[in-house]
Amino acid sequence: MSRLKTLVRNQNGVPPLRGGHSLCQGCGVPMVVRTVLSTIRQPVVVVNATGCLEVATTRYPTTAWNVPWLHVAFENAAAVASGVESAQRALRRRHALPADEDVAVVVFAGDGGTYDIGLQALSGALERGHRFLFVCYDNEAYMNTGVQRSGATPFAASTTTSPAGRQSWGKAQQRKDMTAIAVAHHVPYVAQAAATHWHDLSVKVERAVAAPGPAFLNVLTDCPVGWGHEPRLFAQVIDGAVDSLFWPLYEVVEGRYALTYLPPAVLPVAEWLALQGRFAHLLRPENATVVAGIQAQVEEDWLALLEQCGGRILAGSGQGRCPPEC
């Protein structure tokens, strides 16, 4: 069966996240959520950090969720998941839950709830080895509160708290490498994925859920408002991040790196930047050196990644990209 059919079958006629929520047009987050949850065959409990996804899907008395869903606060989603997972383990041991009923605990958090305010709780939960999947939907800034910079915001992006101006070319610092931070916890499965590469994402979710401990997925997705692009261009913009090597797709299984996608033709970073209003100031001639610096940084990071992968490139991973018209 094709993977797409499998995803539909796994929904069993009931989409885990329904339409009718108030996420923006062109926002990749619901696509990430549906791809992740439709991949998982067993029952799930979703733990959601405060953010766009939580606010836009659960305005009381409505809900867009057809799976158990739990939200407590912004910075603690991994800790809440630790509690749910521990409860499940304790109840199973006491035979209060059937031994064969494995409920997957899946966290969704934005980059703020992962890279920044959520980092401590995430680090603790990864270190303790709870069996759960943490999915960061990384749209590279605090979008829910109106596009403020985060630790995930790329160098030189203009946000409302790192605005480009006469004496500023946007965020002055590099983004942190959250995927590497997760790897440093020696957890069994870590991967970087992108919303539009749904096939690749789905394969990774399958492996993550089967992992014998914590799994972390860092999934790049867009924000039409914060990135400054037309909603209809979302696939092109996310694909551009991957094809320019700004956001490589790879996985780290028990510390062993492997690329899962090799772009057929590498896009110059400048072409990806040019699609987004947050980088518009970089297109001015006087900022050409900044763009060249970004290109050099991307290439340096890519070479370092290739070295870590040691030639491991998983086959068949070019499938599942959105066709250009989507």
Place this chain on the structure above:
Amino acid sequence: MTDVRLLTGGEAVAHAMRQIDPDVVPVYPITPQTPIIQTFAKFVADGAAQTEIVNVESEHSAMSAAIGAALAGARTMTATSSQGLALMAEIVYIAASMRAPIVMALGNRALSGPINIHCDHSDSMLIRDSGVIQLFAESAQEAYDLTVIAPRLAEHPDVLLPVLVCQDGFTITHSAEPVTLLPDAAVRHFVGDYSIPNDVLDVARPTTQGPFAMPDYYYEFRRQQAAAIEASATAFGELASEFAQLSGRSYGEIEEYRLEGASTAIVALGSTAGTVKDVVDELREEGESVGLLKLTSFRPFPAAAIAAALSGVDFVVVLDRADSPGATPPLHAEVAAALYGSSCELSGAVYGLGGRDLHPTHIRALFAGAAPSYVGLRGDPCRV
């Protein structure tokens, strides 16, 4: 046969936890709470309890994991003190609003700064409006007994709120005294099985828990929460009666000590009540008509019971082991509200901040109406 052991308050609570055998205990160490979790961890390590202990990386995560576990259908307990409670305060509010029946042992300790590890009640007062139930123990025995009652109170269908069992740091947590333990089976039978109306692990009946509530619904959530803690007073009374039949030890939201015919009374929380009782006995011997009103329940605040108990008293002194800089200290203000319209004279004093001792001589001065508003200071620290 009665099982009397020499135990600190911390150890006594750990024994209660062993007997309750909660499913999940997420916890982070802090003085003076640590003896509770250390003693309990050893019980679990020896197989005396089957609990899943989650050694989280902060108190913020302790309360967060506790919510996750409690709403997933697991009986959940934790413990903290002072800065730990301050760090988890954000999540304590949410635990109450999500109606998570978590039981937490609190070893009361002064809030920083300056940093200090000894007792006062500033940590409890920090979260007084969070919506959690707060019961104060006078002794290790009371800490044990209230901990046994607490899960039933938290999980009562009319309540479904976190319950804090507060014991004074060091004075109770670290001081050994004879404690009568109930038989393990009796405690197990008393607490029964854990059950909540909406279990997030119930995948056949998915629920959305912790949604976003805007001005059209938030207010109703908050009102329901207030009604739940109001209802907890009745539930506590029923459970205390049941517990009295089991143990022979009676609890109420307040304890009146020699208030009959008293013209002067002190109102106090926690271990200080024990010292005041001794002074009351001495003064009664000397012919003074004095008494004590101890609050076991600080939240819900037993205003009606306080007003009734103090109705014949002429002079009331409220002892606050926490200050409210720039305002009336918390217990004083709340007792004043409870006594509004009464003809008695009311005064209050702050004492014991950061573990400063309150001596019987201080208590005599308080009864005599001759104590300053800050009792037990060394000289006048405000005079340069």
